[in-house]
Amino acid sequence: MNKQICNLLLADDDDDDCMFFREALDELSLSAMLATVNDGVELMGYLETRGEDLPDMLFLDLNMPRKNGYECLAEIKGIESLKQLPVIIFSTSLDSKNVDLLYDMGATYYIRKPGDFSKLKKVIYDALVKVSENNFGQPERTQFILQP
Template structure:
């Protein structure tokens, strides 16, 4: 991404309040971003399978959703050549070691526990946007997978 390019963000989360908070925080950032949201994994896969869709630079993916879970979406995405290099940030309330391990093994780029306060959400999102994903992914290990600020 160059500095003038709009950063396309896609959040998939079934919680309407979480989607609204996410959008509100991005609206307050002084960054060139375009944020879209979807409410479940089926909608995500339909969106991504549309060849005309502009792929996001970063996909924030909730794990616990109806219809198709975030883990099911992650596994499906990584099997599709056109999508396998998509940067995926797991964005979940779960702190389960199994969830963290499963998403790491299946190719997510980072695991973020949903913060409870908008100030912390802003700090996390600014950090995620500042990551050099090419470098971060090449050195991916469990120590830098779980985001802890």
């Protein structure tokens, strides 16, 4: 990773998932700061008030209250100041039609939430490295799904 400290944002309404994500990130040997929001409305408010101080990457759950991940992704990609933000879908489901739709909408990577803590650590690390290696852009479709 190029920067000294990587600023990450996790949008997920499940407190346990947020806690496991934070614990996995803490165990990785990376300098990273993690902010969390619990629903889509909170996410969009957070992003819109940050100005130039945007996170380096957003991990986005699809099933959130008030505004879901699909709505947030569409809104993010429609706002000029946010459209370059790497959005990594972080969801329990893995439906191929939805994966294709999310790729077409501009998501950077897709991660199916692993149930195993060591796999969670690996897939978070892989996402951070791959986003950096791809200069924060979208990969080929065949590389879109990250698996531990």
